[in-house]
Amino acid sequence: MLAKARQSLRAACDQLNIHPDVYEELKWPRETLAATLLIRMDDGSRRAFKAWRCRYNDRRGPTKGGIRFHPNVSLDEIETLAFWMTFKCAVANLPFGGGKGGVCVNTKELSQTELERLSRAYIEAFAPFVGPDRDILAPDMYTNGIVIAWMADEYSSITGQASPSALTGKPLAFGGTVGRVDATARGGYHALRHLEKSLEIDPDNSKVAIQGFGNVGYHCAKLLHADGYTIVGISDSSGGIYDEKGFDPLAVMQHKHETGSVQGAKGHGKTRNITNAELLELDCDVLVPAALERQITLENCDRIKARVILELANGPVAPTADRKLTEEGHIIIPDILANSGGVTVSHLEWVQNRSGYYWDASEVADHLKKTMERETQAIWALHNEMSLSMREAAYIHGLRRIAESVEARGTQAYFDGA
Numbered sequence: 412m413l414a415k416a417r418q419s420l421r422a423a424c425d426q427l428n429i430h431p432d433v434y435e436e437l438k439w440p441r442e443t444l445a446a447t448l449l450i451r452m453d454d455g456s457r458r459a460f461k462a463w464r465c466r467y468n469d470r471r472g473p474t475k476g477g478i479r480f481h482p483n484v485s486l487d488e489i490e491t492l493a494f495w496m497t498f499k500c501a502v503a504n505l506p507f508g509g510g511k512g513g514v515c516v517n518t519k520e521l522s523q524t525e526l527e528r529l530s531r532a533y534i535e536a537f538a539p540f541v542g543p544d545r546d547i548l549a550p551d552m553y554t555n556g557i558v559i560a561w562m563a564d565e566y567s568s569i570t571g572q573a574s575p576s577a578l579t580g581k582p583l584a585f586g587g588t589v590g591r592v593d594a595t596a597r598g599g600y601h602a603l604r605h606l607e608k609s610l611e612i613d614p615d616n617s618k619v620a621i622q623g624f625g626n627v628g629y630h631c632a633k634l635l636h637a638d639g640y641t642i643v644g645i646s647d648s649s650g651g652i653y654d655e656k657g658f659d660p661l662a663v664m665q666h667k668h669e670t671g672s673v674q675g676a677k678g679h680g681k682t683r684n685i686t687n688a689e690l691l692e693l694d695c696d697v698l699v700p701a702a703l704e705r706q707i708t709l710e711n712c713d714r715i716k717a718r719v720i721l722e723l724a725n726g727p728v729a730p731t732a733d734r735k736l737t738e739e740g741h742i743i744i745p746d747i748l749a750n751s752g753g754v755t756v757s758h759l760e761w762v763q764n765r766s767g768y769y770w771d772a773s774e775v776a777d778h779l780k781k782t783m784e785r786e787t788q789a790i791w792a793l794h795n796e797m798s799l800s801m802r803e804a805a806y807i808h809g810l811r812r813i814a815e816s817v818e819a820r821g822t823q824a825y826f827d828g829a
């Protein structure tokens with residue numbers, strides 16, 4: 412994945428005439444640390460888990476990015492996600508570079524106490540890498556507020572002082588910010604709403620399918636449902652559900668809490684169970700991938716019917732599929748814009764922790780809305796002016812900002828006296 416991301420970067424640098432120093436800086440991560448976490452399990456046995464933390468680029472500020480707990484986590488995935496974070500932070504104009512971390516683990520096989528030991532072991536292994544001015548951690552797939560609280564607690568124990576700003580996504584009582592829980596979904600929602608007119612979307616007559624019903628997918632469903640969109644399809648790791656007449660996301664979440672799956676939840680009409688593959692191919696206006704990367708590939712992109720794809724997951728559309736879908740007229744609101752609301756509010760958490768002054772919900776919400784609208788508008792304008800896909804426009808928008816920060820430190824032209 413990183414090799415592919417690098418190819419797109421090369422193309423964008425060439426197209427924009429960006430100084431070669433910039434590509435040279437961005438083609439590899441600045442540093443990646445690997446560790447093996449050894450955990451004592453509840454039955455007394457020992458288990459080893461592979462873990463990574465990557466700081467991709469810190470020209471615009473300390474690196475920032477989530478930690479993913481998933482059985483398929485790999486070095487390539489972590490470095491690619493850190494690359495995307497670098498651009499995402501630049502797209503949102505935050506004073507951060509990009510980072511990412513992960514542990515190869517199926518959290519469903521761990522007890523809560525084992526999960527706590529694993530979370531603390533992660534920080535123990537990577538503490539020298541981390542810090543409010545170095546690398547700031549956050550939640551990602553299968554790492555929630557309590558995991559971050561254990562990590563923040565461990566980090567404070569190691570450093571011997573309260574350092575809440577080294578991790579964001581903390582619970583409110585532990586220095587978290589209001590508005591973080593649904594920030595990623597809300598950011599994507601603002602991006603979509605801002606484009607509704609341009610894309611000729613009428614919420615009251617639009618059908619939405621959402622893949623993934625965790626933090627991001629659930630809150631997105633709630634926000635769009637409240638605006639009149641009909642949520643016709645929802646899925647999680649165990650499969651999906653479809654109802655032409657739509658679902659109430661709250662009722663589906665209640666069902667998931669009770670049974671562990673969205674399957675079996677009832678909608679407003681004739682509900683049926685579907686597979687995750689079918690969910691992506693549903694007849695709908697807006698498709699929201701909010702689970703894993705590479706869900707839409709060359710293999711299934713011909714069967715995608717949604718005109719608009721709002722990428723709340725990171726990298727859900729493979730590059731080859733992205734090209735094909737774009738040529739066919741689908742509009743893809745790319746991940747580095749669509750899901751940047753999470754890191755935007757994480758930045759506010761970091762600011763509040765550092766200043767010791769906490770904002771109220773409306774201040775956070777206003778800031779998020781303004782940021783999303785401003786950056787969405789800029790990217791939409793670039794997309795139109797330069798006849799680019801929205802993804803290309805978003806990368807170029809971020810790349811320009813990163814390039815400025817690299818060039819501010821001097822390029823070959825400066826040293827040649829040109």
Ligand SMILES: NC(=O)c1ccc[n+]([C@@H]2O[C@H](COP(=O)([O-])OP(=O)(O)OC[C@H]3O[C@@H](n4cnc5c(N)ncnc54)[C@H](O)[C@@H]3O)[C@@H](O)[C@H]2O)c1
Nearest residue numbers: 552553595623624625626627647648701702724725750753
């Ligand atoms: N949480 C954030 O603030 C944030 C920020 C930016 C991007 N993202 C991205 O959004 C995506 C979802 O993150 P989240 O925080 O909601 O995670 P989460 O762990 O809360 O939820 C993930 C959901 O995806 C489902 N899922 C897992 N495998 C699946 C599969 N094969 N098919 C369908 N569904 C599957 C799970 O059942 C769960 O409902 C990830 O790609 C993440 O990187 C999250």
